[in-house]
Amino acid sequence: MTELKKVPTGGKPEAGVREKKETQLSMILHRLMKNKLALTGGIIFLCLCLISLFAPLIAPYDWSAVDPVHKLMHPSAQHIFGTDQFGRDIFSRIVYGGRYSLTLGVASTLFSTLLGVVVGSIAGYFGGAVDRLIMRFIDMIQCVPGMLLTICISVALGSGIVNTVIAMSFGGIWGTARMLRGQILTVRTSEYVEAAKATNNSSFRTIVKYVLPNSIQQTVISACMGIGGAISGISGLSFLGLGVQPPLPEWGAMLSDGRNYLRYYPNMLWAPCIVIALTILSISFFGDGLRDAMDPRMKD
Amino acid sequence: MARYILRRILITIPTILCVTILVFSLLYITPGDPAEMILGSSATEEELASYREFLGVDRPYLVQLGDYLYRLFIKFDLGDSWLYASRITDEIKNRLPITFAISMYSILIAVATGIPMGVYAAVKQNGAFDKFVLVTTSVLHAVPNYVFAMIFIMVFSLQLNWFPAYGIGSLKHYVLPCMCIFISNFGSMARSMRTSMLEVIRSDYVMAARAQGFSRNVVYFLHALPNAMIPIVTQLGGRFAGALGGTLILETIFSIPGMGLYVQGAISKRDVPVILGNVVFMSIWFCLIMLLVDILYAALDPRIKAQYIAQSAGKRRKRS
Numbered sequence: 174m175t176e177l178k179k180v181p182t183g184g185k186p187e188a189g190v191r192e193k194k195e196t197q198l199s200m201i202l203h204r205l206m207k208n209k210l211a212l213t214g215g216i217i218f219l220c221l222c223l224i225s226l227f228a229p230l231i232a233p234y235d236w237s238a239v240d241p242v243h244k245l246m247h248p249s250a251q252h253i254f255g256t257d258q259f260g261r262d263i264f265s266r267i268v269y270g271g272r273y274s275l276t277l278g279v280a281s282t283l284f285s286t287l288l289g290v291v292v293g294s295i296a297g298y299f300g301g302a303v304d305r306l307i308m309r310f311i312d313m314i315q316c317v318p319g320m321l322l323t324i325c326i327s328v329a330l331g332s333g334i335v336n337t338v339i340a341m342s343f344g345g346i347w348g349t350a351r352m353l354r355g356q357i358l359t360v361r362t363s364e365y366v367e368a369a370k371a372t373n374n375s376s377f378r379t380i381v382k383y384v385l386p387n388s389i390q391q392t393v394i395s396a397c398m399g400i401g402g403a404i405s406g407i408s409g410l411s412f413l414g415l416g417v418q419p420p421l422p423e424w425g426a427m428l429s430d431g432r433n434y435l436r437y438y439p440n441m442l443w444a445p446c447i448v449i450a451l452t453i454l455s456i457s458f459f460g461d462g463l464r465d466a467m468d469p470r471m472k473d
Numbered sequence: 474m475a476r477y478i479l480r481r482i483l484i485t486i487p488t489i490l491c492v493t494i495l496v497f498s499l500l501y502i503t504p505g506d507p508a509e510m511i512l513g514s515s516a517t518e519e520e521l522a523s524y525r526e527f528l529g530v531d532r533p534y535l536v537q538l539g540d541y542l543y544r545l546f547i548k549f550d551l552g553d554s555w556l557y558a559s560r561i562t563d564e565i566k567n568r569l570p571i572t573f574a575i576s577m578y579s580i581l582i583a584v585a586t587g588i589p590m591g592v593y594a595a596v597k598q599n600g601a602f603d604k605f606v607l608v609t610t611s612v613l614h615a616v617p618n619y620v621f622a623m624i625f626i627m628v629f630s631l632q633l634n635w636f637p638a639y640g641i642g643s644l645k646h647y648v649l650p651c652m653c654i655f656i657s658n659f660g661s662m663a664r665s666m667r668t669s670m671l672e673v674i675r676s677d678y679v680m681a682a683r684a685q686g687f688s689r690n691v692v693y694f695l696h697a698l699p700n701a702m703i704p705i706v707t708q709l710g711g712r713f714a715g716a717l718g719g720t721l722i723l724e725t726i727f728s729i730p731g732m733g734l735y736v737q738g739a740i741s742k743r744d745v746p747v748i749l750g751n752v753v754f755m756s757i758w759f760c761l762i763m764l765l766v767d768i769l770y771a772a773l774d775p776r777i778k779a780q781y782i783a784q785s786a787g788k789r790r791k792r793s
Binding site for chain 1: 488489491492495496499500501502503504608611612614615616617619620623624626627631638715717718719721722725726736737740741743745748751752755756759760763
């Protein structure tokens with residue numbers, strides 16, 4: 174933190190100062206590398222992303238190829254995770270499903286964080302009546318339990334990929350905004366912000382160049398950890414019949430599909446269960462590690 | 474103190490009103506014609522029109538909203554379902570105890586086990602037990618509870634045949650769903666207790682007390698623990714308040730006839746008044762519990778009261 178604060182005090186960052194900024198990044202990376210659990214999480218998540226990116230090369234079958242002769246098959250050499258009620262290969266569906274689950278999770282986290290940063294900066298930087306109005310609104314919206322708010326929006330907008338992202342990100346905006354506002358309040362009155370204002374910077378420029386770099390750290394960490402929650406929320410929505418609809422191989426939709434075959438054919442459930450758990454766990458371990466690495470108190 | 478309580482209550486009333494309007498407006502824009510949905514596509518235009526009038530959905534938005542608010546806050550009536558004859562208020566009255574029991578038991582057990590584990594892990598930081606707690610709780614906290622629910626049904630119900638997988642009745646029916654809610658609460662409870670305790674243990678006044686020669690246990694449990702509990706109590710309040718909304722997916726999986734299953738059925742049939750009624754009920758519930766927690770909190774923690782007094786004094790100074 175201390176190094177970061179020094180950067181924006183002057184007009185142009187000098188070469189020496191910039192070098193210091195890099196040192197902090199490399200210090201964070203160095204600490205992250207030492208944390209084996211976080212490293213494993215990061216690598217697993219990267220692998221999952223790569224697998225879904227190169228899905229056509231990895232999946233042995235088309236995710237939608239129906240094969241009524243080979244339906245509800247147990248795992249075998251041809252179908253490593255077996256097949257579902259229409260004879261579709263579960264492994265291929267899981268591999269392609271990552272494209273939906275991961276993209277939706279990351280996209281909705283990105284949107285909610287971006288909007289949260291906008292709302293939070295406005296409330297925190299301008300203060301006064303604007304701040305009070307925004308905070309009252311946030312207080313009000315946070316009275317609706319999170320999952321229910323998402324469900325309401327999802328019902329109102331209808332299912333579909335874009336609508337699911339909107340529904341999912343709407344709920345996340347307010348927590349981010351509240352947290353960032355709190356952080357901004359602590360730097361708002363510091364000398365370098367005063368200096369930035371005094372040297373005729375516009376409010377926008379002051380916020381983006383001077384206030385945010387010094388207050389956004391916690392938001393980045395929580396956004397990182399929020400991806401897991403978003404993936405779990407979207408799978409939950411699809412599970413309830415909102416969100417992504419069944420023919421698409423989203424993991425939650427696959428869970429919901431497999432629920433009817435729970436008793437006699439649990440293979441359909443194991444695969445999505447394990448892959449959802451693995452994804453969320455890897456993100457959570459990585460996020461924990463990132464938080465520890467960025468925490469100034471952990472410096473040795 | 475009385476003024477603080479009064480002010481807190483006065484804030485809650487408009488909040489509840491605004492939340493209701495917000496949720497109503499959100500669900501008002503739901504696409505689709507309820508009359509056509511209920512009567513089917515074979516109904517004539519006249520039948521559809523008269524049914525729309527019967528449901529009251531042909532009226533303008535503000536009239537519908539006013540009617541809804543009047544019925545809710547004056548008559549305490551959450552309206553009627555589009556599809557079933559039963560009134561939503563009665564339905565919730567029957568279903569609330571089940572959802573309430575499941576969520577409260579699990580949270581209470583999670584508190585009773587999670588807090589001691591978190592404290593112990595923090596006291597013995599970086600020990601074997603601490604590492605064990607850290608890893609298990611992050612697994613339990615991160616993995617969504619419906620995944621656990623599926624695995625539990627497959628293992629404990631279908632393979633081992635220890636507990637029934639569906640419905641509610643005997644005590645055995647409660648075990649699996651309670652375990653799922655317990656798990657997700659336990660994970661985050663133990664984790665935040667550990668973090669909070671660590672923070673307090675590292676603080677100067679604990680260091681000072683230790684330096685004065687007080688024994689470790691005295692300092693940790695008499696000085697540090699009460700302060701470390703403060704953020705946990707806040708979190709706990711939110712958890713109890715939001716508990717009713719957290720069982721939605723689990724009730725669907727275990728076919729428990731609580732509020733969650735009611736909402737889920739309404740979602741799949743697009744029975745908007747039922748969704749609306751439940752969400753409004755749970756939000757009002759949330760506001761009221763939070764109000765109670767805040768009042769209790771101010772009574773327990775003198776700093777809150779001091780903060781409020783300082784705040785209002787500051788305002789008075791500004792005005793004059």
